[in-house]
Amino acid sequence: MVIVGAGEAGTRAALSLRQNGWPGAITLIGQEDLPPYERPPLSKTALTCATPTAPKTIATAEGFAADKITYLPGTTVCEIDRIHHRVALLPTQREFHYDRLLLTTGASARKLALESHNGAGVHYLRTFADALRIRAELSPGKRILVIGGGFIGLEIAASARTVGAEVTVVEMAPRVLGRGVPQNLAKLIHQCHAEQGVPIFEGIGVTRFEPAGPQTRAYLSNGVTVDCDAIVAGVGAVPNTALAERAGVVTENGIRVDACLRTSDPDIFAAGDCCSFPHVLYGNRRIRLEAWRNAQTQGQHAAASLLGADTAYSAVPSFWSDHYDRTLLICGFTDEPNTTTVERNLGGVNIQFHLASDGRLLGASAFGPNEVIARDMRLAELLIERCASPGGDRLADPAVKLKSLLRAG
């Protein structure tokens, strides 16, 4: 078994293959020099901690040795030879035979079109090394321009502000968090940043950069200029499909896989940010997720599929995003057409449930202290997983325990 990409999905797959009883060789190939590590802290504690420490590892060298997993750090797979079942590696020029191959190549930060024709340095965040570079720019009073009001951009903004930097956010779209986050919650998060002293310009782009002494002057499309010490862009991610494409594996907004995570080649599978898959809970609609929990559970599912299991991946999409002392939690789908929304008040914080016209619970979302919302949001996820139709009145009634609805359903 050969796994290309040693992020969350690939590493979980490698560990799961062994846990599932695969007795043969497992090779995990990663581009970075570090042991596999958790990425969620990169936009959070890695930027706010006083002294950046090593990243939190998913597995250590000792753990890999104990599991007899061969981990090849600092290694790029440059070619897949599907006919002979071989991958070719850089820089060693080695070749590896595979019986089955898993692609967990992840996604890369989308680059600003603007960057290429000016000298301004723009930071992007995908790796621990990126986080260290951004961390070095953050200190009290430093002026930081964040381009992009998505999850990464706003989490970086919150972390930079927490450290004491002066932060401005610009978002091209009419609102922040335009993808997958209900409008009312995006508004609450916008307000939350404003209260912390982070202005957010929506519907505004950067037209050009110019040097301004030691700083960079950014010209915004509304005529405003922002002088900044550093620029960080979080303008989306693109799935890393080039390797698959070169090998003739079919892609469609990511590496195209079936419900079992198998690509157009029956011996090649894909999981995590790099793949698009049909979701059985949502009419087999093809989706691609950029989320830690999905990477984890999909990597584990892929391990089972590599070993011959024929079950559809059906985990409810679920993610969180931290802003100062509050957390956004979303599970399922909140933006399906023809849905109604009911709210459940948890002592000043609302969870909203998104219901289909036939009453089925499709999604849930909330923004508040994690300790207030997490438990009911997790129960909502379990209700969604079971395709439950618990009834809007009961969901909205704080006296009705969600756990009782789970047992009833």
Place this chain on the structure above:
Amino acid sequence: MRVAQWIDACSAAEIEVEDVLRFDHDGRTYAIYRSPDDRFYATEGLCTHEQVHLADGLVMDHIIECPKHNGRFDYTTGQAKGAPVCIGLRTYPIRIDEGRVLIDVGIE
């Protein structure tokens, strides 16, 4: 040698069946559980993954799930039950005495 130190944590009635309660004592935090079969258990209160209070998490049968990253533990044994947690929870002896929950936070 371990010296027992029984502490009165709460009333048994304060914890619902299949639920968990946070208990802080002497600078440490604990989680006290009441199982579906109406037994009481106690573990250390913070997840071994990212130091999050487990008492804000969900109890299902004999499993406590961390409210932040969904690490799961069997709270009757402290055993870690899957990603992202790999280190188990310390457990503590517990007994019920006239409706009060006592836990032994013993000193080594």
